[in-house]
Amino acid sequence: MRGGVMGRIDVVLAILKYAKPDLKLDAKNSFEDRLRLQKYVFIMEKLGLNLGYSFSEYLRGPYSPGLAMDYYSNADIVKELKTTHELTDKEREVAEKMKIVVELTPGELEALSYLVLKGWLCDNDALVNVGFYKPHLTADEIKKAIDVGKRTLGCI
Known part of the structure; x- marks a missing residue:
């Protein structure tokens, strides 16, 4: 499942799950978790993943309206990092680097x-x-x- 909206958020969740399996992100109810998710994905993009999210500078940091739509539409799977996506070599490389970022x-x-x-x-x-x-x-x-x-x- 690589293409489309679900494909993008699925890749994000797989990377985060690899980086920190017990990570919880309540995108539906926690403003802080939404901020963290925006920043995590921004860093992933800067690490060379092209997920197709466009970021602008906002008061609290980089913000992508497309990412916001994706995590609101998939809040339940985001919360539990539910994904069946298997990481590519490049995604695994990014996930390794994200291990320190998520801490x-x-x-x-x-x-x-x-x-x-x-x-x-x-x-x-x-x-x-x-x-x-x-x-x-x-x-x-x-x-x-x-x-x-x-x-x-x-x-x-």
């Missing part, structure tokens, strides 16, 4: 997605820049995001 706190995940969205991950001033635009994030959250980002995405 980030909400603040660290926000910092990482913002760094990647802005193209600042490998800038010398990344800590200062994110701290300026996201003053609610701690220096430790931003440092952790930079470390995880460099280990998973690398510097170009």
